[in-house]
Amino acid sequence: MNDPELNKILLTPADCFMLALEKQHIRRVDASNNTCRYLLELEGQLDVEQFRKNISANHNLLRLAHLTAQKKYPLSIPTWKENETGSEIPITVTNTDSLITEEIVNRKISGDKPPLFSFDILIRSSGDSTLIFSWHHLLMDGYGAILLMKQLANGTPENQLQLHDNTKGEKLKWSDLVNATRAKFFIDRISRKPLSGIYLSKKKNINTNQKVRIIRFTQEETNQLDKVGPLLGAQFGRSALYLACAARSVRTLLMEKKIPIHDFWIPVPRDQRKKGALGPLLGNHLSFIFYRIKEKLLASLKETVSSINQQMVDQIKTNMSRDYDILMRFLRRTPSPLYYFWIKGPKGGSLASFLFTVAADHPSDFLEFNNHKIKDAWNFPSNIYPPGLTFAFMRFENRLHLMIMYFEEVLSEEDMNTIEKQIRYELVFGKEFDSIDS
Amino acid sequence: MDNLKSEGLAQELCRYIESNIVDKSIQVQPDTSLAKIGIDSLAIIELVLFLERKFKITLPEKELVPENFISANTLANCAVQYANPK
Numbered sequence: 383m384n385d386p387e388l389n390k391i392l393l394t395p396a397d398c399f400m401l402a403l404e405k406q407h408i409r410r411v412d413a414s415n416n417t418c419r420y421l422l423e424l425e426g427q428l429d430v431e432q433f434r435k436n437i438s439a440n441h442n443l444l445r446l447a448h449l450t451a452q453k454k455y456p457l458s459i460p461t462w463k464e465n466e467t468g469s470e471i472p473i474t475v476t477n478t479d480s481l482i483t484e485e486i487v488n489r490k491i492s493g494d495k496p497p498l499f500s501f502d503i504l505i506r507s508s509g510d511s512t513l514i515f516s517w518h519h520l521l522m523d524g525y526g527a528i529l530l531m532k533q534l535a536n537g538t539p540e541n542q543l544q545l546h547d548n549t550k551g552e553k554l555k556w557s558d559l560v561n562a563t564r565a566k567f568f569i570d571r572i573s574r575k576p577l578s579g580i581y582l583s584k585k586k587n588i589n590t591n592q593k594v595r596i597i598r599f600t601q602e603e604t605n606q607l608d609k610v611g612p613l614l615g616a617q618f619g620r621s622a623l624y625l626a627c628a629a630r631s632v633r634t635l636l637m638e639k640k641i642p643i644h645d646f647w648i649p650v651p652r653d654q655r656k657k658g659a660l661g662p663l664l665g666n667h668l669s670f671i672f673y674r675i676k677e678k679l680l681a682s683l684k685e686t687v688s689s690i691n692q693q694m695v696d697q698i699k700t701n702m703s704r705d706y707d708i709l710m711r712f713l714r715r716t717p718s719p720l721y722y723f724w725i726k727g728p729k730g731g732s733l734a735s736f737l738f739t740v741a742a743d744h745p746s747d748f749l750e751f752n753n754h755k756i757k758d759a760w761n762f763p764s765n766i767y768p769p770g771l772t773f774a775f776m777r778f779e780n781r782l783h784l785m786i787m788y789f790e791e792v793l794s795e796e797d798m799n800t801i802e803k804q805i806r807y808e809l810v811f812g813k814e815f816d817s818i819d820s
Numbered sequence: 821m822d823n824l825k826s827e828g829l830a831q832e833l834c835r836y837i838e839s840n841i842v843d844k845s846i847q848v849q850p851d852t853s854l855a856k857i858g859i860d861s862l863a864i865i866e867l868v869l870f871l872e873r874k875f876k877i878t879l880p881e882k883e884l885v886p887e888n889f890i891s892a893n894t895l896a897n898c899a900v901q902y903a904n905p906k
Contacts, residue, residue: 608886612884617881618861618862618868619862619864656841657842657843657858657859657860658843658845658846658857658858659845660843671862694861695865698865698866698869
């Protein structure tokens with residue numbers, strides 16, 4: 383049953399980062415998990431039995447779900463390990479009208495206990511249904527998940543399911559060490575303390591529920607914020623505006639809680655795949671762009687947007703995400719405790735002031751699943767604690783969706799109301815929320 | 821450089837996009853919608869930096885607007901004005 387091919391596939395540099403995070407952090411902190419979800423709202427009721435049959439008959443899908451990471455010897459680059467596909471991929475059916483239930487949001491998938499993904503089908507009282515794909519982030523990134531869902535939707539023959547890119551990984555040269563060192567020094571400099579963070583509890587094992595706040599924007603609001611961004615200095619797309627508004631809303635919350643404000647430190651994932659690529663499904667093909675938002679700029683929305691925009695341009699100009707990718711390539715052989723120590727630095731602390739991602743927009747050519755119209759789609763990222771607060775932006779048919787993942791011990795409903803009110807206002811109107819009082 | 825034409829620049833942009841930004845299965849024509857082939861904000865920065873690096877064209881801030889990034893043609897039409905200063 384085991385095709386030796388998959389056992390030879392190396393983990394990508396970002397996979398190794400995920401693996402170190404999983405082993406050294408997530409397994410030690412109860413609240414943390416690295417489970418992501420993609421949700422499709424469908425018109426009409428999905429045929430559950432047919433879906434079950436399709437999934438259990440898809441041999442490659444079963445192989446993919448039963449992969450785990452392995453290190454063949456201490457300083458080797460981890461590879462995938464194909465396990466027996468004995469256990470079925472869980473498919474749970476629930477009757478509910480909630481977009482996503484708290485039980486699903488809190489369900490964890492473990493990176494070393496296959497299967498590494500599962501499906502939920504939610505039956506709505508209206509007669510519609512929702513399909514949720516949940517997966518462990520070690521296995522694939524959000525774009526890989528969309529590719530997988532597209533292939534399931536189109537009933538692609540399983541031999542066409544592109545699991546991996548067949549590459550054995552580029553060989554590193556000694557000259558790459560210069561780039562890796564440059565990235566390391568850059569990160570050390572940009573993430574120096576003091577930094578502000580949202581996490582309030584110092585306890586590692588908090589007994590808390592993960593929650594999600596969904597913020598929908600109409601097409602008119604989305605069009606309006608597209609016009610606002612460039613006026614504030616977001617010259618290259620929307621992400622600078624999104625990040626500035628998210629950071630300012632967190633700042634407001636910290637001020638309300640009388641927590642001292644310092645600079646913010648936010649690494650943002652960057653998809654490294656070529657645009658329009660149809661694979662591979664397996665692995666994380668990510669690097670990062672790193673932002674330090676100065677405390678003194680945060681008072682002004684425009685200055686915050688401009689600063690983020692400039693940092694984005696500078697890091698692309700200097701190829702910093704490429705250099706960080708090279709650094710991650712070097713670290714692939716490093717044992718995970720040492721890897722994690724290097725990521726976090728000697729003083730430890732949070733990975734970021736908060737987590738932030740702009741997910742790929744739902745593809746415009748993916749509007750049907752098994753003959754059911756896709757009415758809407760949502761991408762829920764994983765939420766690592768600390769910081770335990772993740773902002774994720776995406777669009778479906780020119781409508782902006784914002785999903786905020788948080789832990790109830792870290793933030794209350796009232797806190798989230800504060801964040802929602804401010805972020806919605808600032809995104810749509812492009813001016814400081816507090817300015818409406820003055 | 822002196823006689824840089826918009827058509828030639830658009831072709832250069834298409835080749836750059838094909839080699840560096842999009843999957844090899846995607847062919848880029850001068851009027852291909854950049855948004856439709858997945859050109860995002862970071863890829864747009866790469867295009868602007870490519871113009872600076874290869875053609876010494878620096879686009880002023882007022883030109884960094886969505887209308888100039890609809891296709892390779894629209895970007896080339898805008899950029900060419902700054903390539904051949906009189």
